[in-house]
Amino acid sequence: MIERTLFSSDHQAFRDSFRKFIDKEIAPFHADWEDQGYVAREVWNKAGENGFLGMSMPEQYGGSEADKLYSVIQFEEVARAGCTGIGFSLHSEIVAPYILHYGTPEQKAKYLPKLATGEMIGAIAMSEPAAGSDLQGIKTTAIEQPDGSYLLNGSKTFITNGWHADLVIVVAKTNPAAGGKGTSLMLVERGMPGFSVGKRLKKVGMKAQDTSELFFDNVRLGPEHLLGGKAHENRGFICLMEQLPWERLQIAISAVASAQAAIDWTVDYVKERKVFGAPVASFQNTRFTLAELQTEVQVAQVFVDKCCELICQDKLDTATASMAKYWTTDLQCKVMDECVQLFGGYGYMWEYPIARAYADARVQRIYGGTNEIMKEVITRAMGLAAK
Ligand SMILES: Cc1cc2nc3c(=O)[nH]c(=O)nc-3n(C[C@H](O)[C@H](O)[C@H](O)COP(=O)(O)OP(=O)(O)OC[C@H]3O[C@@H](n4cnc5c(N)ncnc54)[C@H](O)[C@@H]3O)c2cc1C
Structure with missing residues (x-):
């Protein structure tokens, strides 16, 4: 290694x-x-x-x-x-x-x-029921009023920490006619009149993570709730884009660590579990499968470590971070699937960490920008923009 x-x-x-x-x-x-x-x-x-x-x-x-x-x-x-x-x-x-x-x-x-x-828990609310990948299509608005305040209206969904959150950065249109160029980031606090938290969403995995809907019904926000003040009004998209490399790399980092943990659990298990009088590890299929997975995770680790080095130097570009996010999360899901298989029926039992890890992994290819969107970003950097 x-x-x-x-x-x-x-x-x-x-x-x-x-x-x-x-x-x-x-x-x-x-x-x-x-x-x-x-x-x-x-x-x-x-x-x-x-x-x-x-x-x-x-x-x-x-x-x-x-x-x-x-x-x-x-x-x-x-x-x-x-x-x-x-x-x-x-x-x-x-x-x-x-x-x-x-x-x-x-x-x-x-x-x-x-x-x-930890007195305040933070969340960020971009996604809406009808707009996830296509963030420019969000409908939530924060319209400035004659007294300088903003009225926030709309709803968000799939928001991580949404149920616990005391502070939510809400992506909203301050100039709806200007598309992405009319977007701002609003600071919304728990308990503000008109702000309500919907139900905690029941998920396939990550079951201890509170993921919620949020609703905004004429929430009146003073100008101090516009992130960055007037200087950042309508610059929300630029801010979101600037933060993407680090946000996507975070997902890649956890994908590789999680995949490595799954391999480690599986190595332990196949040495112990006996079938036809011999450990599962004695079958060539088991050993070759684990050798292949370990090779790919090793390759991923080296790539992600290089990305970590680059982010520390502020040199990680969005396309490279997107490569890391898409490739490592695809790999994570592949590793989980193969490892569950090597656990046999026990791999499908919730009390086994591998079963939970299998369920938890799936969303990594979806949130933080789906892996299809990652490929769009990569192709743009290659000069292959879609018409
Ligand atoms: C557990 C969980 C936690 C989340 N946490 C947050 C959070 O904290 N804050 C937040 O704002 N959001 C959060 N999200 C939302 C997440 O970011 C979105 O689900 C994601 O961006 C995809 O959007 P969507 O669900 O609307 O799918 P859609 O955009 O409807 O996509 C549907 C399918 O179409 C594909 N697709 C879309 N556009 C293209 C294209 N141009 N080319 C090819 N294929 C395309 C997608 O890849 C996908 O396969 C979370 C989601 C989950 C499940």
């Missing part, structure tokens, strides 16, 4: 401490959280107390100015443990960065420290 060279000894020490946190505060409860459909609110506060939320944020906003590799470790460890209910990555490495990069000083001071402690 190719030795990974990304991480320093400080990173390794952090990995150990975060792994202990998962083992103590998350893993023992995760099955119960799957049954109830959401993780306990307290785990967010505990993560905040331990400095695990918003780590890459500046110290003045409650973070520790940690480089992105600390977040990479968090994504890997959550994936390795199969604790997919935990929405820290979206909160810390998608929601908080939007506020840091585009927010006004007042917005940063108001929200970032609370996101870092």
Whole structure:
């Protein structure tokens, strides 16, 4: 196996401490959280107390100015443990960065420290019942009123952390006639009149992750709820595009870690499980299948590590991140399928981590931009734009 060279000894020490946190505060409860459909609110506060939320944020906003590799470790460890209910990555490495990069000083001071402690949980709401891939087709509007406030109307669906969220970045049209160029990011807080959270959606996998519908009925937002203020009005799409490489790489990182964990569980299982008087591992089919999967995951790991290096240097382009997202998540699903097969009937039983990982993996090819959209992005970078 190719030795990974990304991480320093400080990173390794952090990995150990975060792994202990998962083992103590998350893993023992995760099955119960799957049954109830959401993780306990307290785990967010505990993560905040331990400095695990918003780590890459500046110290003045409650973070520790940690480089992105600390977040990479968090994504890997959550994936390795199969604790997919935990929405820290979206909160810390998608929601908080939007506020840091585009927010006004007042917005940063108001929200970032609370996101870092877990007092506030963050979500981002782009998708709508009739617009997912085609984000320019969203119908939610935030129309400016004569007094400078905005009236927000519309609905969102499939929103990760949506049920727990205290702060939602809502993508809305501030100038509906201008298409994508009339889009802004609005900051909506739990409890605002007219803002309601719909039901938690029942999913095929990631059952402990609260994924919800959100409704906005004449929610009145003061100008301080426009992310970045007037300077960023109608620039929402540009902000979304700028953040895509990191958001897509996050999915790829977890895909590879999850696939590697599945191979490790399967290697252990096939050595133990006896069929026709011999371990399943003794069959050439088993060994060759695992050799092929391990080879592909190794290739994926090297590619993703290179992407991690590039993102730390601000050099990762959207097309390369899209390659990483599509290829590793396709691979993750292939690995899960093959590993379930090697577990036999037990691989289909929910109490086995491989069964959960199989179900959890499927959405990775859908959210964060579907893998078909990733291929569109790649072809555009190749000069092959569709007519
Ligand atoms: C568990 C989960 C969590 C999610 N979390 C969030 C979240 O936190 N925030 C958020 O905003 N959204 C979230 N989403 C939504 C997710 O990003 C969308 O589901 C995704 O972008 C696809 O959009 P859609 O479901 O509308 O599918 P559609 O856009 O309707 O796509 C249907 C099919 O058409 C294909 N297709 C679409 N356009 C093209 C094209 N140009 N060329 C070829 N094929 C195409 C798609 O690839 C897909 O196969 C989440 C979804 C899930 C399931």
